[in-house]
Amino acid sequence: MEKDGLELEITELRLGLPGRDVAEKMMKKRGFTEMIMTSSGSNSDQCESGVVSSGGDVEKVNDSPAAKSQVVGWPPVCSYRRKNSCKETSTTKVGLGYVKVSMDGVPYLRKMDLGSSQGYDDLALALDKLFGFRGIGVALKDGDNCEYVTIYEDKDGDWMLAGDVPWGMFIESCKRLRIMKRSDATGFGLQPRGDE
Amino acid sequence: MNYFPEEVIEHIFDSIACHKDRNSISLVSKSWHKIERCSRRSVFIGNCYAINPERLIGRFPSLKSLTLKGKPHFADFNLVPHEWGGFVHPWIDALAKARVGLEELRLKRMVVSDESLELLSRSFPNFKSLVLVSCEGFTTDGLASIAANCRHLRELDLQENEIDDHRGQWLNCFPDTCTTLTSLNFACLKGETNLAALERLVARSPNLKSLKVNRAVPLDALTRLMTCAPQLVDLGVGSYENEPDPEAFAKLMAAIEKCTLLRSLSGFSEVAPRCLPAFYPICQNLISLNLSYAAEIQGNHLIKYIQFCKRLQRLWILDSIGDEGLEIVASSCKELQELRVFPSELHGEEDNNAAVTEVGLVAISAGCPKLHSILYFCKQMTNAALITVAKNCPNFIRFRLCILEPNKPDHVTSQSLDEGFGAIVQACKGLRRLSVSGLLTDQVFIYIGMYAEQLEMLSIAFAGDTDKGMLCVLNGCKKLRKLEIRDSPFGNAALLADVDKYETMRSLWMSSCEVTLGGCKRLARNAPWLNVEIINENENSRVERNEEDEREKVDRLYLYRTVVGTRKDAPPCVRIL
Numbered sequence A: 001m002e003k004d005g006l007e008l009e010i011t012e013l014r015l016g017l018p019g020r021d022v023a024e025k026m027m028k029k030r031g032f033t034e035m036i037m038t039s040s041g042s043n044s045d046q047c048e049s050g051v052v053s054s055g056g057d058v059e060k061v062n063d064s065p066a067a068k069s070q071v072v073g074w075p076p077v078c079s080y081r082r083k084n085s086c087k088e089t090s091t092t093k094v095g096l097g098y099v100k101v102s103m104d105g106v107p108y109l110r111k112m113d114l115g116s117s118q119g120y121d122d123l124a125l126a127l128d129k130l131f132g133f134r135g136i137g138v139a140l141k142d143g144d145n146c147e148y149v150t151i152y153e154d155k156d157g158d159w160m161l162a163g164d165v166p167w168g169m170f171i172e173s174c175k176r177l178r179i180m181k182r183s184d185a186t187g188f189g190l191q192p193r194g195d196e
Numbered sequence B: 001m002n003y004f005p006e007e008v009i010e011h012i013f014d015s016i017a018c019h020k021d022r023n024s025i026s027l028v029s030k031s032w033h034k035i036e037r038c039s040r041r042s043v044f045i046g047n048c049y050a051i052n053p054e055r056l057i058g059r060f061p062s063l064k065s066l067t068l069k070g071k072p073h074f075a076d077f078n079l080v081p082h083e084w085g086g087f088v089h090p091w092i093d094a095l096a097k098a099r100v101g102l103e104e105l106r107l108k109r110m111v112v113s114d115e116s117l118e119l120l121s122r123s124f125p126n127f128k129s130l131v132l133v134s135c136e137g138f139t140t141d142g143l144a145s146i147a148a149n150c151r152h153l154r155e156l157d158l159q160e161n162e163i164d165d166h167r168g169q170w171l172n173c174f175p176d177t178c179t180t181l182t183s184l185n186f187a188c189l190k191g192e193t194n195l196a197a198l199e200r201l202v203a204r205s206p207n208l209k210s211l212k213v214n215r216a217v218p219l220d221a222l223t224r225l226m227t228c229a230p231q232l233v234d235l236g237v238g239s240y241e242n243e244p245d246p247e248a249f250a251k252l253m254a255a256i257e258k259c260t261l262l263r264s265l266s267g268f269s270e271v272a273p274r275c276l277p278a279f280y281p282i283c284q285n286l287i288s289l290n291l292s293y294a295a296e297i298q299g300n301h302l303i304k305y306i307q308f309c310k311r312l313q314r315l316w317i318l319d320s321i322g323d324e325g326l327e328i329v330a331s332s333c334k335e336l337q338e339l340r341v342f343p344s345e346l347h348g349e350e351d352n353n354a355a356v357t358e359v360g361l362v363a364i365s366a367g368c369p370k371l372h373s374i375l376y377f378c379k380q381m382t383n384a385a386l387i388t389v390a391k392n393c394p395n396f397i398r399f400r401l402c403i404l405e406p407n408k409p410d411h412v413t414s415q416s417l418d419e420g421f422g423a424i425v426q427a428c429k430g431l432r433r434l435s436v437s438g439l440l441t442d443q444v445f446i447y448i449g450m451y452a453e454q455l456e457m458l459s460i461a462f463a464g465d466t467d468k469g470m471l472c473v474l475n476g477c478k479k480l481r482k483l484e485i486r487d488s489p490f491g492n493a494a495l496l497a498d499v500d501k502y503e504t505m506r507s508l509w510m511s512s513c514e515v516t517l518g519g520c521k522r523l524a525r526n527a528p529w530l531n532v533e534i535i536n537e538n539e540n541s542r543v544e545r546n547e548e549d550e551r552e553k554v555d556r557l558y559l560y561r562t563v564v565g566t567r568k569d570a571p572p573c574v575r576i577l
Helices: A022-037 A079-085 A087-091 A120-131 A136-141 A167-173 B006-014 B019-025 B030-039 B053-059 B073-077 B089-097 B114-123 B140-149 B195-203 B219-228 B246-257 B273-285 B299-306 B319-332 B358-367 B383-392 B418-427 B442-451 B467-476 B492-496 B499-504 B517-526
Strands: A098-103 A110-113 A148-153 A159-161 A176-181 B042-045 B065-069 B104-108 B129-133 B136-139 B155-159 B162-164 B183-185 B210-212 B234-236 B264-266 B288-290 B314-318 B338-342 B373-378 B398-403 B433-435 B457-461 B482-486 B507-511 B530-535 B556-561 B574-576
Touching: A098 A120, A110 A120, A120 A176, B006 B030, B019 B030, B019 B042, B053 B089, B065 B089, B073 B482, B073 B507, B089 B114, B114 B136, B114 B140, B136 B140, B140 B155, B140 B162, B195 B219, B219 B246, B246 B273, B273 B299, B299 B314, B299 B319, B314 B319, B319 B338, B319 B358, B358 B373, B358 B383, B383 B418, B418 B433, B418 B442, B442 B467, B467 B482, B467 B492, B492 B517, B499 B556, B517 B530
Parallel strands: A098 A176, B042 B065, B065 B104, B104 B129, B129 B155, B136 B162, B155 B183, B183 B210, B210 B234, B234 B264, B264 B288, B288 B314, B314 B338, B338 B373, B373 B398, B398 B433, B433 B457, B457 B482, B482 B507
Antiparallel strands: A098 A110, A148 A159, A148 A176, B507 B556, B530 B556, B530 B574
């Protein structure tokens, strides 16, 4: 069961690539938050946030699409059926399920189904969509020039740079994803690109 | 009755099979209790922690058939940690040591190990039937022990289990002398299957009535299997991604034509749409059809087939069938008793155009007078529709409605769905199981408490306003056995109002509600015959006992009556108060 833990203190929220001004960044962030917070149902009296309902507090999940996909165990389809009947899993042979995706500066995690992407390009698009802004894709493709790097934790527990290995190998070993600021990555223990 | 000799009374009791009736008989008098318990062959234990194996064996020494259920229902939806419990090993161990003549074992949501299966296979010479539903913890090595050692095995039925497939040769482990199989279901195995071994096994099993293969059994193998087993009544098909060539298709159809006794069809995960027509020859005989894993087959292909299944009583399908498809089902399948419509898009962020709505549900209720059980995942609902459904189908025993978006109101009036569900419970006087969804206030629970007199199981999610809701249910539903609640604002006042109520129930589950640690502690103190379990997400985050805050809300609460006290096998993340 997932707790969308606050892994980072919400002191500085920085989204977006360098070159964007702060106001634009904040608007972007508000827009995303608003998507989560707005309720179009008739229960808008209460303050709601559409995050995972694992805490003791009751949080009515609103009907925003992003929030909908985050609720653990909902819709109530048993896990065997989930793994075996989703269209996504039938196109790949890997019964992967979802991996957690965290992004520096965003206080909650997301989950995505790697099996629904066909390759790194697809993954880039999916990640962009997930966090509501462009740029992660750039990070994946043109790593050296971007503020962010996309890394993943593999089966052995090591953090690897995404994009090195063939796609099939990647989705078999990827346990979780993290989009981190390049500036934080140095000294993090990543193997430099091109190292055999 | 006490004037008759015991043997006569026992003979009379033999004709009473229903557990509830037998339980009632055993309460009449001491002598009846004794006769009943010594002659009891089959025992059903709905919660494996309500009793222990030693007491079971002590009371029912002639036990032949045992059914055990482990994890709470919400474990199906990943709300219960894997290590929670429900281990079958102590049961098998105790039964073996007591030399019970076990012949049948049926397990649901339990943890089964290869060692357990090995022990099972060696300890009971007359063992005949193993049914495992939603279990985990074992591999095909365990299956190999069963195959090799159970000389009189008739039934091996594996439904929706998580089995580690070691790609071994477990099918080869059935000895050549094994000819007694009547039912073999290994649909949930992920790995490759030794086709030759399977074919030989089927060929030497003239009594085989039910065969459900896994995805690794291709079309030509299926054809051969059906050719040597035309007596099959129940068939589960593998997966065929490619369109079959005309010759293979013709051969399959010819084999199917010979299976005149076939009444039930399932499987079809990853099946090319054009394989379904091969089954046209037997469609008018079908009583049960499960196409709920057939994600690849579009609605129109499904309809083409189902419309000829005039005798269908049970249909499990995906919502890709659509409202129009359901309208056709309603006009074709007049014998329909049970319908399950599952969602085909679980994670879609876009609106799912294929999903079903209230239109399909109303059509089915109007067209199928014998309908008594429904599980319906839909994207929207209205009170008007539910009221119509209630009028059309007052015979519902099970009514489970899941509107995919939590808290969604009546999409026409924007009101809550209290009135709709109220109509259902008022009209369906025999309703035993109910799952509610959509926008719901305390009012729906007032209705449920007032009208749902036969209700035994209730599932609530994202519903209600205050403790009053839960109180109405606990006070009103006299036959309530299982109550499971998630993400609803019910707290200590409701939990503690009538502690004795829980002795009449099997279990209560509450997750992401308003109950606090203090409330649960008080409950545990006042009801020592309950196990009150607090399931925490992360055992590392627990503070020291003397620092803990009783006002802290409890993640997950699971309580159940038991006669054997606190269980000893709880993992660190489970705290029993």
